[in-house]
Amino acid sequence: MEWVNTVAGFIVGLLVGLTGVGGGALMTPILVLLLGVAPQTAVGTDLLYAAITKTFGSWVHGSKGAIDWVVLRRLASGSIPAALLTLWLLSTHKPDPELQHLIMRGLGLALALTSLSVLFRTQLHRIGQHLRTEKPIEFKRYQGALTVLAGLILGVLVTLTSVGAGALGVVMLVYLYPYRLTPTRLVATDIAHAIPLTLIAGLGHSAIGSIDWPLLGMLLLGSVPGVIIGSHASHRIDGKWVRQLLAVILLMTGGKLLLV
Numbered sequence: 001m002e003w004v005n006t007v008a009g010f011i012v013g014l015l016v017g018l019t020g021v022g023g024g025a026l027m028t029p030i031l032v033l034l035l036g037v038a039p040q041t042a043v044g045t046d047l048l049y050a051a052i053t054k055t056f057g058s059w060v061h062g063s064k065g066a067i068d069w070v071v072l073r074r075l076a077s078g079s080i081p082a083a084l085l086t087l088w089l090l091s092t093h094k095p096d097p098e099l100q101h102l103i104m105r106g107l108g109l110a111l112a113l114t115s116l117s118v119l120f121r122t123q124l125h126r127i128g129q130h131l132r133t134e135k136p137i138e139f140k141r142y143q144g145a146l147t148v149l150a151g152l153i154l155g156v157l158v159t160l161t162s163v164g165a166g167a168l169g170v171v172m173l174v175y176l177y178p179y180r181l182t183p184t185r186l187v188a189t190d191i192a193h194a195i196p197l198t199l200i201a202g203l204g205h206s207a208i209g210s211i212d213w214p215l216l217g218m219l220l221l222g223s224v225p226g227v228i229i230g231s232h233a234s235h236r237i238d239g240k241w242v243r244q245l246l247a248v249i250l251l252m253t254g255g256k257l258l259l260v
Contacts, residue, residue, distance in 0.1 A: 002214075002218050004035070005035070005215060005218035005219055005222075006218050006219070006221045006222035007222060008027070008030050008034075008035070008219065008222065009027075009049070009218065009219035009220060009221065009222030009223035009226065010222030010223060010225065010226040011222075011226065012026045012027045012030070012219075012223060012226065013053055013222060013223030013224065013225070013226025013227035013228075013230065014226040014227070014229060014230040015230065015242070015246065016053065016054075016166070016223075016226075016227050016230060017226065017227040017228065017229065017230020017231035017232075017233070018230035018231075018233055018242060024046050024047070024050055024158070024161070024162035024163040024164070024165065024166070024198075025110070025111055025114045025163045025164075025166065025167060025250055026246070026250075027046045027049060027050070027162075027219070028042050028043060028046045028107060028161065028162045028163060029107070029111065029250075029253050029257070031045065031046065031215075032104070032107070033253070033256075037212065037215070038100065039100045039103040039104050039107065040090075040099065040100060040103055040205075040210045041210050041211070041212050042162075043103060043107075043160070043161060043162045043205065043210070044162075044202065044205030044206065044208070044210035044211045044212075045205075045210075045211050045212045045215055045216050045219070046162040047158070047159075047162045047198045047199075047201045047202030047205055048198070048199070048202035048203075048205075048206070048211060048216055049216055049219050049220060049223065050162065050165065050194070050198045050202075051194075051195055051198040051199040051202050052220055052223075052224070053220070053223045053224065053227050054165075054191050054194050054195050054198065054227075055195055067185070067188045067189050067192045068177075068180070068181060068185055068188075068189045071147065071173065071177060071180075071181070071189050072189055072192055072193050074144055074147035074148055074151065075147055075148075075150065075151035075154070075169075075193045076151060076193060076196065076197070077148050077151060078147070078148040078149060078150065078151025078152035078153075078154075078155060079151035079152065079154050079155035079158070079193070079197050080151075080155065080196070080197065080200060081152075081155070082151070082152045082153075082154075082155025082156050082159070083155040083156075083158065083159045083197060083200055083201045083204070084200070084204070086155065086156050086159040086160055086201075087159055087201065087204035087205070087207075087208070090159075090160075090204075090205075090208060091204075091207075091208050103160060103161065104257050105257070105258060106157070106160045106161045107161040107163060107254075107257050108253075108254045108255070108256070108257030108258035108259075109161075109254065109258065110157050110160075110161040110163035110164050110168075110254070111163060111250045111251070111253055111254030111257065112250075112251060112254035112255065112258070113157075113164070113168055113254075114163055114164065114166075114167045114168050114247075114250055114254075115247045115248070115250040115251035115254060116247075116251070117167055117168050117170075117171035118167050118171070118243055118244070118246070118247035118250075119244070119247045119248075119251075121170070121171050121174060124171055124174060124175045125174045125175065125178055127175065128174065128175040128176065128177075128178035129178040129179065132178050132179060143176055143177075146176055147176055150169075150172040150173075150176065151193075154168065154169055154172070154197070155197065155201075158194075158197055158198060158201055159201040159204070162198070162201075165190075165193070165194035165197055165198055166190065166194060169190045169193065169194065170186060170187070170190050173186055173189065173190060174186065
């Protein structure tokens with residue numbers, strides 16, 4: 001049944017390339033709910049899966065846009081320390097049922113937030129545009145600090161649940177930089193930030209021992225061609241309706257995990 005893992009990897013990679021919705025929001029629930037992988041192992045495996053998959057996706061998207069390094073540095077200055085601290089806290093606890101339950105609850109919350117961010121992305125963008133236009137001085141004054149705070153939140157969520165680096169990160173940037181980041185620069189910057197974050201978090205989970213290496217290999221066998229195909233197709237196909245459908249599915253999945 002290992003081919004099932006490869007098919008799952010291909011489908012998730014295709015959707016990530018096509019819609020930009022984070023791989024963790026799709027893959028981790030599949031591993032936990034459908035394939036029966038332990039939550040902490042699913043998170044650790046998915047983090048390295050996401051880092052490698054997003055690298056191939058950024059190769060395609062990056063050739064069509066530019067990374068905003070100022071925004072990236074602000075995000076990383078919050079997310080990387082937060083990821084390292086979360087990894088340290090995880091390393092001090094054995095993978096007992098209480099920790100697995102905490103990860104499941106965190107995953108449910110992260111999925112719900114990701115879903116809502118996708119559904120209300122346009123509205124949040126408009127709020128950001130309004131504040132940037134009406135109160136430009138105050139907005140700029142707190143913009144840097146709020147970006148670092150956004151990175152900190154992403155660092156904790158991604159390391160604990162593997163969810164948040166994609167769709168949630170994009171919505172935070174849409175709100176904080178409503179005019180500075182064009183759609184292409186937004187995607188390129190978000191992916192560029194997600195790669196080191198998921199890589200560091202994934203390597204930390206590897207040190208803890210929560211990586212299923214054979215499973216990772218089978219997932220990548222499908223996801224690498226999937227994300228390349230999806231990334232190319234995203235420039236020809238409007239993936240809005242796919243994102244909306246995925247958001248509803250993620251909200252239902254997140255609610256189920258919160259009630260477990």
